[in-house]
Amino acid sequence: MRKSSLISFLSSQGVLIALAALILFGWLRYDHFLGLFNISTVLRYNSMFALVALGMCFVIMTGGIDLSVGATAALGSVVSALLSPYGIIAGTLGGVGAGLIIGLLNALIIVRLRILPFITTLATMLAANGGALLLAQDQSVSVSYESGFTDIGQGDIANLPVPALIAGAAYIIGSVVLNFTGAGRTVLAIGGNEDASRLMGLPVDRVKFLTYVVSGCLSGMAGVILASQFGAGQPIEGVGWELFAIASVVVGGTLLTGGLGSVGSTLAGVMLLGLIFNILNFENGRGFISLSAYWQSVIRGAFLLIVVILQSRLTDRADREEAT
Amino acid sequence: MTQLDLAPASPARKRDWRPRIARHATLAALIALVAFNFAFTNHFASLQTLYVNLTQVATIVIVGVGMTLVIATGGIDLSVGSLMAISGALAPIIFLGKIAPIGEIHLAVGVAMIVAVLVAGAFGWFNGWLITRFRIQPIIATLVLFIAGRGIAQVSTNGNLQPFKVPAFQWIGLGRWLGAPVQVVIMLVLVVAAMWALKSSLFGRQILAIGGNERAARLSGVPVASVKRWVYCISGLCSGIAGLVVIAINSSSDANLVGMGMELDAIAAVAVGGTLLSGGRATIWGTLLGALIIQLVRYTLLANGVPDDVAKLVKAGLIVAAVWLQGRGRT
Numbered sequence: 254m255r256k257s258s259l260i261s262f263l264s265s266q267g268v269l270i271a272l273a274a275l276i277l278f279g280w281l282r283y284d285h286f287l288g289l290f291n292i293s294t295v296l297r298y299n300s301m302f303a304l305v306a307l308g309m310c311f312v313i314m315t316g317g318i319d320l321s322v323g324a325t326a327a328l329g330s331v332v333s334a335l336l337s338p339y340g341i342i343a344g345t346l347g348g349v350g351a352g353l354i355i356g357l358l359n360a361l362i363i364v365r366l367r368i369l370p371f372i373t374t375l376a377t378m379l380a381a382n383g384g385a386l387l388l389a390q391d392q393s394v395s396v397s398y399e400s401g402f403t404d405i406g407q408g409d410i411a412n413l414p415v416p417a418l419i420a421g422a423a424y425i426i427g428s429v430v431l432n433f434t435g436a437g438r439t440v441l442a443i444g445g446n447e448d449a450s451r452l453m454g455l456p457v458d459r460v461k462f463l464t465y466v467v468s469g470c471l472s473g474m475a476g477v478i479l480a481s482q483f484g485a486g487q488p489i490e491g492v493g494w495e496l497f498a499i500a501s502v503v504v505g506g507t508l509l510t511g512g513l514g515s516v517g518s519t520l521a522g523v524m525l526l527g528l529i530f531n532i533l534n535f536e537n538g539r540g541f542i543s544l545s546a547y548w549q550s551v552i553r554g555a556f557l558l559i560v561v562i563l564q565s566r567l568t569d570r571a572d573r574e575e576a577t
Numbered sequence: 578m579t580q581l582d583l584a585p586a587s588p589a590r591k592r593d594w595r596p597r598i599a600r601h602a603t604l605a606a607l608i609a610l611v612a613f614n615f616a617f618t619n620h621f622a623s624l625q626t627l628y629v630n631l632t633q634v635a636t637i638v639i640v641g642v643g644m645t646l647v648i649a650t651g652g653i654d655l656s657v658g659s660l661m662a663i664s665g666a667l668a669p670i671i672f673l674g675k676i677a678p679i680g681e682i683h684l685a686v687g688v689a690m691i692v693a694v695l696v697a698g699a700f701g702w703f704n705g706w707l708i709t710r711f712r713i714q715p716i717i718a719t720l721v722l723f724i725a726g727r728g729i730a731q732v733s734t735n736g737n738l739q740p741f742k743v744p745a746f747q748w749i750g751l752g753r754w755l756g757a758p759v760q761v762v763i764m765l766v767l768v769v770a771a772m773w774a775l776k777s778s779l780f781g782r783q784i785l786a787i788g789g790n791e792r793a794a795r796l797s798g799v800p801v802a803s804v805k806r807w808v809y810c811i812s813g814l815c816s817g818i819a820g821l822v823v824i825a826i827n828s829s830s831d832a833n834l835v836g837m838g839m840e841l842d843a844i845a846a847v848a849v850g851g852t853l854l855s856g857g858r859a860t861i862w863g864t865l866l867g868a869l870i871i872q873l874v875r876y877t878l879l880a881n882g883v884p885d886d887v888a889k890l891v892k893a894g895l896i897v898a899a900v901w902l903q904g905r906g907r908t
Contacts, residue, residue: 366897379893496723503717554722
């Protein structure tokens with residue numbers, strides 16, 4: 254028991270150590286790395302991914318997967334842009350509502366029809382993408398600048414970007430739910446062993462249903478921020494977000510088979526992958542090297558590779574030690 | 578723990594007729610679609626329409642063949658689109674003589690094709706190596722190359738479009754062989770070869786054994802790791818070929834776009850075709866039918882004036898409905 258908690262400590266704290274090392278490296282090497290402007294830019298941009306990854310984290314902890322998050326965010330951005338003339342609340346509710354609908358669809362198909370999450374969310378990804386393009390009539394929809402809708406993405410409160418505050422609040426709530434509520438513990442129980450959880454009388458179906466709904470809503474919220482930050486609802490944005498989110502969750506040490514995971518490490522995973530791009534920009538700015546933006550996916554991929562290999566070695570060792 | 582079988586055991590007889598009906602249902606749906614088009618779509622009954630649909634579906638089927646084998650072992654390959662981009666980026670670099678000028682164009686094209694496809698196959702083998710050596714889940718292991726693979730293609734071309742006009746190469750996407758488009762011939766050859774392999778070869782039986790019950794397969798002496806590596810390698814080779822076809826049709830290679838979203842198209846074709854997504858039962862024939870149905874539904878809608886966006890919604894419904902009706906791929 255103590256060994257496995259050591260493993261989970263290493264695989265969850267490893268990402269924090271790596272993140273700290275990356276920040277230290279940036280701070281020592283670049284002048285304005287920890288400047289207010291850079292911090293706020295990085296936080297503002299990555300909060301969208303953070304929201305999507307939070308929903309993904311819960312879904313993955315139950316042993317499922319949600320491929321529809323990127324398309325859902327795009328749909329959310331279109332709906333919120335269309336509703337933005339009616340005010341900040343209408344825009345936000347519209348985007349989150351669109352995400353809610355896709356999330357409900359996912360939950361109903363997965364829990365009621367018992368179709369694999371992978372296939373279900375693949376289909377709803379197509380549906381959300383088609384829906385977004387239909388509503389937007391195949392072009393980006395510019396938001397209203399009069400109604401204050403752009404404050405969600407572009408505004409600051411006490412020098413902190415509003416999207417980062419939203420994401421921060423979501424992570425605090427997520428962490429509390431996971432660690433201190435029955436539903437949260439059920440999420441981990443389902444991922445650990447769904448059949449056993451069912452036999453123990455845990456509300457497996459209800460909690461699974463909720464995770465997909467929450468993932469949909471968070472993706473919709475990411476869409477609202479997207480529209481508000483860039484001034485337009487973008488029906489073809491969000492391609493590959495789902496895999497970025499999965500990568501963040503995995504880098505954060507959450508097991509893809511479910512049953513083990515941490516909300517905080519997921520956030521660290523998002524920041525880690527986001528900072529790679531940021532550091533690449535700074536490095537190019539120094540003029541010694543000139544790595545194109547295309548290198549970021551190579552580096553991210555390499556990073557993911559290292560993490561999964563390390564994880565597998567750690568869990569292998571744990572298995573062997575438990576066996577002896 | 579293992580004695581406790583929680584899944585309700587369904588009677589053996591029920592198992593027997595179900596896949597057969599499902600298979601015929603896929604074929605019946607395809608025939609119904611064709612009949613509908615004969616009745617309602619103008620100019621449908623022409624060789625040209627047939628070729629347009631077949632050339633469009635060919636790359637999905639080529640990738641789908643490899644994907645079917647991967648899924649038959651209980652895995653998944655998300656990297657196919659990125660591997661297409663790598664092979665598509667590499668081939669022009671070679672036959673345009675950017676590394677070393679090769680005088681004879683046919684030789685250059687031959688070398689380019691073989692190297693590009695082999696490199697894609699090598700990356701596929703790498704996927705298999707990650708999965709077997711480190712026991713990483715296939716979805717994560719192939720996610721690595723899904724992310725990094727497109728980056729490698731982009732870096733190797735600097736993200737630039739590579740336009741070219743080389744008939745000797747473009748034959749693979751634009752040429753005809755005995756009157757039929759070349760990529761359709763390639764598609765059919767691969768389909769027949771894979772059907773034969775799954776049905777009659779030792780390798781094919783080993784694939785299905787692994788997908789059915791990996792532990793049992795290992796205990797009965799199936800070289801699980803080696804079979805799996807080969808399967809992912811084959812998926813990579815198929816993606817490499819598909820990448821060449823795509824850039825030949827486009828007369829240019831754009832690492833940002835080649836093979837984008839292909840993993841989802843191929844998986845959808847496999848799912849609609851009736852291959853069991855948890856492994857152990859596979860039908861290449863079904864994958865061909867599945868790809869044809871998805872393609873034909875889209876064609877039917879577009880030919881009858883329905884916008885592409887709605888076609889996507891219909892495709893989504895189709896995937897869920899097909900998987901649900903077959904009662905397969907269920908949790």
